[in-house]
Amino acid sequence: MGAALPAVGLAAAAGFMGVASHLGIGLLGGAAAYLGVDALFIQPAIDRKQGAGDELAAAARAFLQRALLSRTVADIALELDAVARSALGVERTLLLVPAPEGGVRVLGGDGSESARVGEAEQAFLWLGERGEPVDAELLTQLAEFDGARAAGELLHRLDAQVLLPLRHRGLLLGVAALSTPGRAGKAAEGLGNFYRILGAHATVAIANTYLDVEARGKKSLSKALDLATAIQEALMPDDRPVRRHGIAIRGLFRPVAECGGDLWTWQDLGGGRLLLLIGDATGHGAAPAMLTAVAKGGVDALRHVLGETLDPSELLTQLNRAVYKAGRTRYLMTAFAAVLDSAAGEIRFANAGQNFPYMITRGDAGRVKLEALVARGNTLGAAPEAHYVTSARRLDPGDRLVLYTDGVIDAGSPGSEPFGEKRFRAAMISLAEAPAAKLAEGLLAEVDAYLSGRPFADDMTLVVAEALPREEGAEV
């Protein structure tokens, strides 16, 4: 029953003695007097004490709320000064932060800024290690340590009594210096916890101000990369199936990051010939994407210059020069180029380090046959000059050519078994009857099913070309 217990006891005693007796009246008087004192002095004192605690907490909270909205460290210095002034009666607060150009910025609560604080490095190091508020008295006690002495000198130079190190993730972001002349030395006592909270609040506000600048920089960077991705996609043929000169083509491209290092393209060379090219620059990101742009420019130009006389080995020789120049051997690119002529029933191809594409054909008695188009050559960009050899083989109606990049075979999360050549071949055989578009989609669906939602680690490109039976060869 707390503070009223004595009064109740006195009243009970009065009742026991008889309220009308002299003693009873005296006891009742005592009870009344106690209650009067309690109501007039004790309770208000308790209220005040609690109120003061609430006030400090509310002040710290309001400071954080305002500081979080600040755009600059100077604004935070203003807020810190205001809260220390109003909640603690601190006369002056200075915020010391390292300047980008070296040295220390001293930010005042009146918006002033100066750089004249002298040598502070040693004091900062010591305060950063300590990470707790220190006052003049403590620094005097610790004066045998060089760091503490340096901090004491800093305190003296700033005419302050308390130093609050603002440490964030092991890094000292700054130091707040509080001048409390009325309570010199003793300032940290009892208020230690409040200082700690205020320090934590100032720290997070400053850190967030710095980080916000970076985060905004990131936004513009990712926008730049997004635009680059859009251009890269513009350089690739679109996803729609194509029919040209008795050949149906379907290509699918899935970049893993903002930009990819994969490239595929088809070009109508005229004279009933189609050029098909697939490439894979080392790594993924903007730099390999730039390399694919270089290669694409080369292909675009050469098909204009050479037209139907374009030869796969000659194309790769030229691309090797372009990639070598741009990649400076830091970036390489594998590529496979093929010229398909369905009227002549021939495919001519050359390879620069690209994994061998597959031909799906009908063997004897209509059995599905799967064979690799084997041709070897140096990876593009490894040497200033490289020579490639064009191979040729028959292309019959119904034959399918499957081009793919590493990403398809290697699909799988790190540590787990990749999709692999075996599964890929099995999928091709099971889908052998499907037309080009369905074959490409079906193969990628197999990879997706294998991944079952896990992210893939490398760009995936898959291109299927099918020699159409004569009557279906009309252009679309």
Place this chain on the structure above:
Amino acid sequence: MSSALTIPIALAVVVLLLWAVFLALRHGRRQATTSRAGLNEQVLTEFVVRSLDLPGFSDVLADATTTAQIAFGAQRGVIFEPGAKDGTWDAWAPGPQPLEPVPDASRPAFAWLKHNAEVIALDEVSGPRFGAMRIPLSDLKARYGIDTLVPLVDRRTTIGAIGLWLGRRPSGFERSLLEHLRIEATAAAANVRLHREAAHKLTLEKEVDLASAVQRALLPAVQEDSAHGLSWVGHCQFSGQAGSDFWCSYDVGGGKLLVVIGDVIGSGLAGSMVSAVAKSCCDAFSAAGTTDPGALLTALNRALWRPQRPIHMTGVAALFDAARGSVAWANAGHPMPYFASAHDDRLGVLTGSGPMLGDIQDARYASSTRGLVRGDAVLLYTDGLVEAMNLQRVPFGERRLQRALSAAKTAGPPRVRDAILHAVDEFRAGAPVDDDELLVYVRAS
């Protein structure tokens, strides 16, 4: 003792006793609150100091939720954080609780919270303040068994929310403590989130750096040279990490020099990609013997033309032949090059221009020709040079370029380049470079 006094005294005793009981109750309750408040404050303070060292966004939210559960005796804590896709939200509880997507119907609540960043007692959502949000908020309450929602809003973005089941309506004091928690948790969560963004920025910066290194490799390695009675310099300064201007020069045999400059519409990496394509095309064309400026631009236009997603650039190709004393050029929507004659103090221009490259599928570009004698010179440049701004946002302009060129034209190409760049720099007076600046100067010597 008279009986007349007994009744007033008895009444006084009763009143005093009632008062005593009232005061005692009040005091007892307040002491209980005060000690809990003290404990709560301490729990919160520890959260602040601790949360600044937590590694992940989810860690901070989990810690804040657990702290709230301890401080307020909440039986349940649910964490809401943005999902992988924009606009989606996931819900989970501290401990090994899997993520669960928040249904579409409740999502508008999170967008609304950014303008209403206060602790919300979900029992009160029928009030007019909540308007259309009544349903989404009530859905959250029913689905996750929570009665209090603590939104975390930083820089006008809802970065997360904490749902609690208190089982009671919070008192005024509890509300202020909840607000305290909200602000602390917001600061800590924003901090981790910004850290993540800043780290991501470093990765992206590295990526852009690598890409711009590839692009710089596409610029001619030799910036000044002389051969076949011609001497030339080129200069290209990118405004950012990645530029969209390019130039190239080819010794195409027979004592001829082919120079091409280009300016891609679009900036940054995207512009660089297009300029890489164009540069690569020029290399291939010149290697294949397409050296006539008009034919080169016609072929370049065909190669760059894309029906669905057009890309545009302007450019000039010029073929110098000192032995025969001629210069041939073709222009695709580019500022006309200056011609500085050895025998005339007035500057001329290489006139005539066709459409921008990539604009019209079958555009044809014709070459023009004029004589070139010893001492004649041609200045090719991109608009970034004449549009260089000073701090007052005044452009450098053609006039100043002409004056700088006229004053320096009798000197050798490197001196002319230096004089022009010096004039631009002096004019700019410290203002930032905000467009790529390119110039190529060729002189018959």
